[in-house]
Amino acid sequence: MSLNRRQILSSLAALGAASAAPGLVAQGAWPSKPIRIILPYTVGGSADALARGIAEHLRSVLGQPVIVESRPGANSALGAELVAKSPADGYTLLYLGYPTISTNLVVYKDVRYKLEDFQPITTTFRSPVSLTVKRDFPANNLKELMDLARKQGSLSYGTSGNGSSPHLLMEKIKADTGIRFEHIPYKGENPAVLDVLGGHLPLFAGSIATPQQHVRSGALKVIATSSAERLPSFPDVPTFREAGFPEHVFTYWHGFAAPAGTPRPIIDRLHAAIVAAMSTQPVRNVLGPDQIATAMSPEAFTEQIRKDIALWTPVIRASRIE
Structure with a gap:
């Protein structure tokens, strides 16, 4: 869905609630150190600009440095593998392009991760071809x-x-x-x-x-x-x-994910902060003319990825794309 005022206010409320969640206190009041966003693309592109805009907003609301680290290669698979193997503590996030944990799993025969290695957080935008x-x-x-x-x-x-x-x-x-x-x-x-x-x-x-x-x-x-x-x-x-x-009719998405097993209070806080970031003017300024800001719950995002895998697997295999 496209972002609207009700969704933004709901996310801000969730951000405040998650900040006070007992689970977070028990884990040492996350975040207590810098957070990394792994960008599986090269520096200087539209994904880089969006990731950095969101990172700046996260820094302001979470109170810790948020560093965007470019790890391009293998159509985003190298960066995804790094995140899949990272600790599930909320300090390593993946900027998620459409192929990363959907079509890459079918196109590449040697991908060293699977959907179950990640906890999707939210989409950020959708764009058509x-x-x-x-x-x-x-x-x-x-x-x-x-x-x-x-x-x-x-x-x-x-x-x-x-x-x-x-x-x-x-x-x-x-x-x-x-x-x-x-x-x-x-x-x-x-x-x-x-x-x-x-x-x-x-x-x-x-x-x-x-x-x-x-x-x-x-x-x-x-x-x-x-x-x-x-x-x-x-x-x-x-x-x-x-x-x-x-x-x-088809639109591809971009979004964020964390390693599987990341505590739900942390996921909820990240979800709220990322959704709120998408409504800020600095972030909106870097969206392209065909990129429509959207947000999904972690559950809806996960289900969307599963649907995408089911949709494209027969196309990829019939076309012998690899």
């Missing part, structure tokens, strides 16, 4: 894109890499429609967008935030987004649902 093409591309909506791909026999598209959320969604569309789409993985979204801009790649599947400068200038156009409703920042861009593909 958008399809972007050059201004003069001979399709203006998803239906026309499908017709063009069918007529040509196949259509190439670029994403930020194998097993990414856009890759999985396009493979699902391919499987459901029988239309051939050829995946070209890039090392990040920017190189793919530049190839679309230069006419070397027909289609980019990914965040609308990356190409937005070129979209607003008119050099590129977004022909569809997988959100349930049109994005407020791009009200002229139709959704997959509007184009007749309601089964492909």
Whole structure:
């Protein structure tokens, strides 16, 4: 759900209650030392900016330094493994991207952790996949894109890499429609967008935030987004649902998790603080135009991850993504 005033007030109340919880006192009045947020991505990206904004808010409400530590590699698996093996004491948290403890468990054969190694805390935002093409591309909506791909026999598209959320969604569309789409993985979204801009790649599947400068200038156009409703920042861009593909409505999430076994009073306090952080202006300033602040309870977040694993496992195996 999107954050609203009632949810924010409820989280602030929970934060105060958790602060006084007897369990926390028994554990030495957590927190009594610095907290680490393991960021399984490189420094300088949108995830880094969001993690640091949330860390600053946590520092102010928890009264201890909160350090963001970048540990990129293996599509976020290296950072996740570090957290999975950390003590369950509330001092090591994982900034959680969508693939980390859902699709990575299927895509990578040698992942050294499982969902049960973590206690999900909350989502922070959800974001759809958008399809972007050059201004003069001979399709203006998803239906026309499908017709063009069918007529040509196949259509190439670029994403930020194998097993990414856009890759999985396009493979699902391919499987459901029988239309051939050829995946070209890039090392990040920017190189793919530049190839679309230069006419070397027909289609980019990914965040609308990356190409937005070129979209607003008119050099590129977004022909569809997988959100349930049109994005407020791009009200002229139709959704997959509007184009007749309601089964492909999809948004990926980011969030936070702790090692499994972290005491519930600590999880509750972290949940309340992170949800409250998402309502602050400094954090909202770093959200992209397609990133909608959301929050889930630890239980709902865990169930969502289980549903994601069930959804994508057959797609990954049928497409032989690894």
